[in-house]
Amino acid sequence: MKIAFIGLGNMGGGMAANLVKAGHEVRAFDLSDEARGTAQGNGCVVFADAKEAVQDVEAVVTMLPNGGIVKSVLEGDVFGHAPAGAIVLDCSTIDVATTRALSEAASAQGYAMVDAPVSGGIAAANGGTLTFMVGGTAEAFARAEPILSAMGKAVIHAGDAGAGEAAKLCNNLILAATMIATCEGFKLAEKLGLDSQVFYDISSKATGQSWSMTSYCPVPGVGPQSPSDNEYKGGFATALMLKDLKLAMEAAETAGTSTPLGQHSKDLYEAFAAEHGALDFSAIIKSL
Incomplete structure (x- = not known):
């Protein structure tokens, strides 16, 4: 063709x-x-x-x-x-x-x-x-x-028409919020004295499991290869995640639905993107 x-x-x-x-x-x-x-x-x-x-x-x-x-x-x-x-x-x-x-x-x-x-x-x-x-x-x-x-x-x-875009925006709203929660979990585990690999081995087989953890872990050297293992280069840029979150929030406003976690995620990525927009979105762990 x-x-x-x-x-x-x-x-x-x-x-x-x-x-x-x-x-x-x-x-x-x-x-x-x-x-x-x-x-x-x-x-x-x-x-x-x-x-x-x-x-x-x-x-x-x-x-x-x-x-x-x-x-x-x-x-x-x-x-x-x-x-x-x-x-x-x-x-x-x-x-x-x-x-x-x-x-x-x-x-x-x-x-x-x-x-x-x-x-x-x-x-x-x-x-x-x-x-x-x-x-x-x-x-x-x-x-x-x-x-x-x-x-x-x-x-x-x-x-x-438009259903594909709607699915993408909803998906990335979930992804953004889940990644932030995953980063917070790993940082708290570290502060409480848990080894990151040990915490991964536990949570990846427990109810905290998510794609952000088991396929795209934000901690270097833990889980499958991901941008965190390459100084957060490549992958999906923070600036692009922010773009998608802004579109999702606009869609939510138009639809008249409440998305408080999506809005908070957008605000956190907006602050992080001001200096780190080119880094992969999982690099937001650096801000915690």
Whole structure:
């Protein structure tokens, strides 16, 4: 399949490379010369203009920083330039309202569209083990699923347009709060004289167990390899977690629901990101 991929950053670069490995012809675009060069080295055909990249493709995948950029790219470079009938897969994490508006605009111009934000971080993007939560019609999901499966280990249809974004924001609200609680538990255990490995061995088999502990432990040298073992470099940047939490809080306000732990987590990550936004979000243990 001929696929355009727009947005070749930390996540998109690995995702595009996995599409090539799966046998697709990937026409890639990014504003960064370095990102385009890496993509070319990974087997993509690179373009200096997004409008050129989407010519004659069957699908367009976007992985972009925020809703404003997604809107600008889709409305300015994809709609009306990609062939009518192509499917658009937006894997960015953006607000639900923008996603639904863009889905309607895509449909009006003859395109199918899904929102397909990801969970898993840079290592999963490179390894092709992402989880995709997908919003869109059943027909659009059926078309998108084989493409997403080439980049991930799980592709789940969450519901209609915007449902994928909703699932991502709710998931990361839980992740943020759980990571902070995990960090607090480890620091308290340390202050009370417990060895971190011993505490891990106990809590990982008890009711305190969570993904934040057993798959992504914030304490170096404990549990499986994680960003904490690399001075909190790589992984999922604190600035990106903060972005997702802000989107989640906006969604909560719009929905009229109370999320006190989510709000407190947002405040803690906001303070930490002021100086450490580039570090993995588990580095918030440094602030305790």
